[in-house]
């Protein structure tokens with residue numbers, strides 16, 4: 001069996017597409033698993049999804065360039081110069097789709113690892129990261145590469161597009177509550193809308209993106225020095241800039257207000273926006289209160305996660 005985690009973006013989404021830094025971390029308790037079952041001779045490699053997104057088995061046609069599953073299989077098999085194994089791969093995901101938690105990249109990562117396992121190989125993380133990035137293009141259009149990086153390495157990262165990986169050290173645990181609006185939203189559409197805005201009004205949008213980058217760098221210093229007091233305010237500032245980029249939504253605003261009223265130190269949307277998930281910075285004695293406040297305000301689910309433990 002192979003697996004991969006969900007992820008969340010702490011700071012810098014959208015601006016990261018334009019070369020600004022961003023910070024993201026894995027959510028190791030929320031995972032996709034892939035299990036291999038050998039098929040009889042002559043049967044074609046196929047995929048089945050179980051759990052919430054249950055499906056019938058589908059054959060994987062390697063030549064289908066529009067299929068994320070087939071592309072994953074083809075890239076893995078090409079790398080090892082191997083023939084398709086006669087296996088059924090069953091994918092079970094706990095990660096809600098289209099909600100900013102990296103479900104697509106996690107499924108691709110677990111699937112690629114499973115296909116490698118089925119041919120008795122193991123993919124180096126660097127190669128796996130390249131493969132997942134290629135497949136992300138099918139889901140996202142122009143991904144920055146942050147989702148695949150944080151999910152493949154399963155470590156908190158400070159990420160700048162086309163720059164070598166920088167892991168983030170977290171000397172003092174930081175607690176967040178992740179709240180789901182329950183609204184699924186396409187990252188591809190949100191990213192292309194920001195792209196249109198950027199093209200139409202570069203003089204207004206470019207400084208907003210640069211300001212987000214500045215907040216990310218201040219957040220990094222706060223996190224790595226263990227002085228997390230400024231983080232809440234930085235999150236609220238980052239969120240206000242994301243709102244200007246048109247990627248918030250009434251449901252996200254509602255959950256952010258509820259989190260702050262419930263005692264959170266700061267909150268913002270996380271991921272592509274327009275729905276999906278938001279995050280709130282909390283302390284041990286306010287975490288449960290904030291989680292309840294989010295559920296009372298209509299969050300579909302809310303859970304507490306701690307970084308740096």
Ligand code: PMV
Nearest residue numbers: 013014100143144187271272
């Ligand atoms: O996959 P999501 O919804 O978490 O969004 C990824 C973050 C974006 O910055 C909006 C897009 C990207 O490719 O970096």
